[in-house]
Amino acid sequence: xxxxxxxxxxxxxxxxxxxxxxxxxxxxxxxxxxxxxxxxxxxxxxxxxxxxxxxxxxxxxxxxxxxxxxxxxxxxxxxxxxxxxxxxxxxxxxxxxxxxxxxxxxxxxxxxxxxxxxxxxxxxxxxxxxxxxxxxxxxxxxxxxxxxxxxxxxxxxxxxxxxxxxxxxxxxxxxxxxxxxxxxxxxxxxxxxxxxxxxxxxxxxxxxxxxxxxxxxxxxxxxxxxxxxxxxxxxxxxxxxxxxxxxxxxxxxxxxxxxxxxxxxxxxxxxxxxxxxxxxxxxxxxxxxxxxxxxxxxxxxxxxxxx
Numbered sequence: 001x002x003x004x005x006x007x008x009x010x011x012x013x014x015x016x017x018x019x020x021x022x023x024x025x026x027x028x029x030x031x032x033x034x035x036x037x038x039x040x041x042x043x044x045x046x047x048x049x050x051x052x053x054x055x056x057x058x059x060x061x062x063x064x065x066x067x068x069x070x071x072x073x074x075x076x077x078x079x080x081x082x083x084x085x086x087x088x089x090x091x092x093x094x095x096x097x098x099x100x101x102x103x104x105x106x107x108x109x110x111x112x113x114x115x116x117x118x119x120x121x122x123x124x125x126x127x128x129x130x131x132x133x134x135x136x137x138x139x140x141x142x143x144x145x146x147x148x149x150x151x152x153x154x155x156x157x158x159x160x161x162x163x164x165x166x167x168x169x170x171x172x173x174x175x176x177x178x179x180x181x182x183x184x185x186x187x188x189x190x191x192x193x194x195x196x197x198x199x200x201x202x203x204x205x206x207x208x209x210x211x212x213x214x215x216x217x218x219x220x221x222x223x224x225x226x227x228x229x230x231x232x233x234x235x236x237x238x239x240x241x242x243x244x245x246x247x248x249x250x251x252x253x254x255x256x257x258x259x260x261x262x263x264x265x266x267x268x269x270x271x272x273x274x275x276x277x278x279x280x281x282x283x284x285x286x287x288x289x290x291x292x293x294x295x296x297x298x299x300x301x302x303x304x305x306x307x
């Protein structure tokens with residue numbers, strides 16, 4: 001697993017840890033059942049959080065069972081009949097497709113090309129079953145590309161523009177009055193991920209001459225550590241603003257959630273801020289990604305937590 005929207009395990013109770021493991025195991029099982037075993041490499045922390053929020057707010061939390069961890073646990077069948085969990089798996093594949101496509105456009109990366117080839121059957125299935133996901137997520141990436149071509153230097157604006165586009169398909173699954181707040185929550189969390197990723201990738205983007213909103217101000221760039229030190233107030237202020245808005249929406253969504261509140265609270269109040277701290281301190285420099293997982297590179301967080 002990989003991603004920024006991760007729990008702080010040291011502050012999770014045993015019962016909440018069990019709940020979290022049930023969800024990411026179920027994510028693997030839904031991917032394998034719907035899109036083949038290779039697609040399970042795409043399971044990630046960020047989508048697990050979305051699945052927890054959506055499934056719990058819709059009253060489906062109790063139907064997700066934990067699988068005992070083993071080398072072959074991925075071969076187990078899904079335990080949940082939830083349409084939300086099935087669609088979250090399809091959405092994960094669609095988002096992965098566009099992330100790899102974007103990476104290939106930026107870097108002409110052999111790894112990304114091979115990863116796309118390995119997942120081609122899964123991607124085709126997701127496109128056929130849920131073309132609306134493909135259009136929405138593709139539109140989000142195209143909007144980002146347009147902003148990149150214009151030389152946008154506002155990372156928060158880019159993150160929110162992208163977040164709103166890619167959150168709409170998932171938020172549309174929410175039932176009841178909290179749908180608007182689920183959209184707002186997922187939009188802001190996606191924006192936070194975008195900002196963390198941009199900071200995390202400063203050195204790599206500078207060396208590869210690829211777009212990064214933080215490299216558009218014309219200032220001399222020496223290295224990521226020096227850049228963060230020089231701009232720490234502005235970066236942390238942006239992160240706080242995003243999390244303040246995300247927390248506001250989460251407060252409304254939380255009222256509709258069931259047994260998973262403890263897990264979601266942990267991720268919102270401890271996990272995401274801790275990820276931001278790691279990014280700013282340089283601890284997240286060996287960021288994991290799908291192509292690195294597929295090519296046996298150790299993930300950044302939660303070693304040994306995989307389903």
